[in-house]
Amino acid sequence: MEKTAATAIAHPNIAFIKYWGNRDPELRLPANGSLSMNLGGLLTRTRVWFDPTLAQDEIWLNSQPLEGAARERVVRFLDLVRGLAGRTLAAHVESENNFPAGAGLASSAAAFAALALASTAALGLRLDEAALSRLARRGSGSAARSVPAGFVEWQPGRGDADSYAFSIAPPEHWPLVDCVAIVESAHKAIGSSQGHLLAATSPLQAARVADAPRRLRIARQAIWRRDFEALAEIAEQDSMMLHAVMLTSQPPLIYWRGVSVELMHAVASWRREGIAAFYTLDAGPNVHVICLPEHAESIQRRLRDFPGVREVIVAQVGGPARLVEGQG
Amino acid sequence: MEKTAATAIAHPNIAFIKYWGNRDPELRLPANGSLSMNLGGLLTRTRVWFDPTLAQDEIWLNSQPLEGAARERVVRFLDLVRGLAGRTLAAHVESENNFPAGAGLASSAAAFAALALASTAALGLRLDEAALSRLARRGSGSAARSVPAGFVEWQPGRGDADSYAFSIAPPEHWPLVDCVAIVESAHKAIGSSQGHLLAATSPLQAARVADAPRRLRIARQAIWRRDFEALAEIAEQDSMMLHAVMLTSQPPLIYWRGVSVELMHAVASWRREGIAAFYTLDAGPNVHVICLPEHAESIQRRLRDFPGVREVIVAQVGGPARLVEGQG
Numbered sequence: 001m002e003k004t005a006a007t008a009i010a011h012p013n014i015a016f017i018k019y020w021g022n023r024d025p026e027l028r029l030p031a032n033g034s035l036s037m038n039l040g041g042l043l044t045r046t047r048v049w050f051d052p053t054l055a056q057d058e059i060w061l062n063s064q065p066l067e068g069a070a071r072e073r074v075v076r077f078l079d080l081v082r083g084l085a086g087r088t089l090a091a092h093v094e095s096e097n098n099f100p101a102g103a104g105l106a107s108s109a110a111a112f113a114a115l116a117l118a119s120t121a122a123l124g125l126r127l128d129e130a131a132l133s134r135l136a137r138r139g140s141g142s143a144a145r146s147v148p149a150g151f152v153e154w155q156p157g158r159g160d161a162d163s164y165a166f167s168i169a170p171p172e173h174w175p176l177v178d179c180v181a182i183v184e185s186a187h188k189a190i191g192s193s194q195g196h197l198l199a200a201t202s203p204l205q206a207a208r209v210a211d212a213p214r215r216l217r218i219a220r221q222a223i224w225r226r227d228f229e230a231l232a233e234i235a236e237q238d239s240m241m242l243h244a245v246m247l248t249s250q251p252p253l254i255y256w257r258g259v260s261v262e263l264m265h266a267v268a269s270w271r272r273e274g275i276a277a278f279y280t281l282d283a284g285p286n287v288h289v290i291c292l293p294e295h296a297e298s299i300q301r302r303l304r305d306f307p308g309v310r311e312v313i314v315a316q317v318g319g320p321a322r323l324v325e326g327q328g
Numbered sequence: 329m330e331k332t333a334a335t336a337i338a339h340p341n342i343a344f345i346k347y348w349g350n351r352d353p354e355l356r357l358p359a360n361g362s363l364s365m366n367l368g369g370l371l372t373r374t375r376v377w378f379d380p381t382l383a384q385d386e387i388w389l390n391s392q393p394l395e396g397a398a399r400e401r402v403v404r405f406l407d408l409v410r411g412l413a414g415r416t417l418a419a420h421v422e423s424e425n426n427f428p429a430g431a432g433l434a435s436s437a438a439a440f441a442a443l444a445l446a447s448t449a450a451l452g453l454r455l456d457e458a459a460l461s462r463l464a465r466r467g468s469g470s471a472a473r474s475v476p477a478g479f480v481e482w483q484p485g486r487g488d489a490d491s492y493a494f495s496i497a498p499p500e501h502w503p504l505v506d507c508v509a510i511v512e513s514a515h516k517a518i519g520s521s522q523g524h525l526l527a528a529t530s531p532l533q534a535a536r537v538a539d540a541p542r543r544l545r546i547a548r549q550a551i552w553r554r555d556f557e558a559l560a561e562i563a564e565q566d567s568m569m570l571h572a573v574m575l576t577s578q579p580p581l582i583y584w585r586g587v588s589v590e591l592m593h594a595v596a597s598w599r600r601e602g603i604a605a606f607y608t609l610d611a612g613p614n615v616h617v618i619c620l621p622e623h624a625e626s627i628q629r630r631l632r633d634f635p636g637v638r639e640v641i642v643a644q645v646g647g648p649a650r651l652v653e654g655q656g
Contacts, residue, residue, distance in 0.1 A: 203535055203536070203538075203539040203542075203569065204532045204535050204536065204569065204572055206535065207531055207532050207534065207535035208531070208532065210531075211531040214531075233578075236580065237576055237578065237580065240572075240575040240576045240580060241531065241532065241576050243572075243575070244532055244568075244571075244572030244573075244575060244576055245572075247568040247571070247572060248565055248568045248569050248572055250561075250565065252564065252565065252568060254589070254592060254593060254596070256589050257586075257589060257590065257593075258585075258586025258587055258588075258589045258590040258636075259586055260586075260589070261582070261584050261585060261586045261588070261589050262585065262586040264582060265582060265585075268582070308586075
């Protein structure tokens with residue numbers, strides 16, 4: 001067969017209503033629906049080709065060969081794609097992030113969204129957006145949300161068939177800015193995949209999940225109406241609910257550092273001053289400060305001056321996962 | 329009538345299973361049962377006499393006259409006591425704490441336990457411990473737990489009549505030490521009474537309350553068996569559950585400061601090193617580090633050297649509220 005390469009790019013995303021815990025860890029069917037925006041400017045670029053001369057998959061991330069459990073996770077994902085296409089060829093995968101490694105930005109969402117698109121295209125499959133989102137979900141749950149454009153909701157679904165994400169508004173709907181404060185941390189956090197398994201050990205997870213439809217409704221409406229204050233309040237509460245579950249898991253997951261908490265206090269006080277900004281934190285100590293574009297410069301300056309902040313990364317609302325080679 | 333004075337002392341307490349939220353705010357019937365130890369060495373000393381020559385209650389705290397809402401709270405409590413005794417005399421109250429004001433240590437528990445005992449004794453009432461605990465509860469919920477000795481459980485009760493605290497083990501049962509790290513904080517926290525009213529606004533409070541019997545059972549057994557690791561795990565989880573509710577209230581109550589979180593990380597790592605210590609935090613940024621006596625010196629040293637810790641206050645397990653004048 002011809003050796004067909006495809007290259008795709010995808011953005012990471014930041015969730016306003018978070019995903020934590022799976023009903024089905026194997027299928028990555030989430031405990032609750034979630035809602036995010038893609039982070040434009042930050043991206044993963046992934047090139048894939050299937051090659052009959054290869055004995056096994058070769059997977060490179062940022063010019064380093066992947067090994068061990070990280071490699072196995074990608075190989076299992078490629079097995080899914082090969083199954084869809086009815087092929088058995090080994091793949092060569094090269095993936096690169098344009099954002100600093102070790103910055104603590106969740107990269108698996110962008111990685112599996114780009115890989116889902118590039119690998120299916122390389123095998124000549126043409127999946128629609130929902131099917132691609134479902135497939136990306138199998139690699140990393142939140143990757144389902146990096147497939148559609150802009151503001152994205154991942155519906156939990158009844159099963160594999162309807163657990164996928166879709167855009168609820170395009171990037172140009174509302175020009176929010178995410179200023180990510182990367183904080184100093186000597187400690188390596190527990191990975192999300194492992195963390196998801198602990199969600200059910202918290203006595204608070206069931207209540208967090210049961211309340212998710214309310215939070216999703218408020219966040220969705222706030223985005224549609226461009227109601228910053230409403231989005232700020234519900235996103236901060238949702239972030240707190242995620243960490244409430246983590247902090248009360250057994251063992252507890254304390255992803256925050258001191259500076260994370262000081263930043264939450266600071267952002268809350270900035271908003272009381274009239275600056276349209278709110279905080280949200282994923283499974284790590286970094287603080288995402290979401291703001292209106294007219295405040296982005298002031299927020300960046302304040303964050304760069306904040307004791308314990310190592311770096312500030314800025315992103316606008318991003319587009320969908322897309323092919324940059326191999327559409328033909 | 330004769331002018332009879334009575335003086336009582338009572339200790340503050342630190343809860344391992346926390347009280348947060350009331351079923352009935354007026355009667356201070358708690359949402360859930362709680363469990364604490366009294367903090368010996370730290371105490372409130374309160375002298376009361378009822379005086380027919382007084383036109384109204386005179387209330388002094390740490391040599392300052394109480395005014396405004398704080399005074400009203402004490403007057404309303406004295407009205408309860410006068411009602412019990414069938415008297416209408418105004419009272420003179422002098423109360424002093426031997427621990428630094430503004431250290432952020434909850435003083436209302438010790439204050440209302442001592443006031444309940446001194447004021448009833450001054451009017452010639454002889455209440456048994458349960459009745460005294462019920463009465464103290466009306467001034468400040470956690471004051472119910474500062475009436476009995478040592479390790480104390482406050483049963484939520486079905487109503488006013490059976491919502492009181494009792495000792496589950498005397499002070500000498502287990503010589504735990506509380507090293508309280510007082511942290512730097514420019515911010516005035518929201519008072520507990522106001523905070524309790526917000527508990528029900530958290531989507532997680534019902535789950536915290538529903539799970540309380542489990543936590544109480546584990547903590548009670550751990551104390552009886554002197555099982556430090558078991559107490560450590562459940563007390564830290566319970567502290568996290570309290571703050572989970574606070575953090576997700578509307579508006580959120582972020583009592584922690586950065587140093588609070590850094591101390592939690594530190595104490596957890598010290599325990600992994602083999603030092604018998606755990607953390608618990610009330611409605612404030614200070615970190616109570618509970619340890620076995622053989623580690624108390626090392627813990628104090630580590631806390632004093634910790635960046636952002638202003639002062640360390642040490643307490644052993646304390647006795648009951650008791651009269652030091654006016655028993656006759």
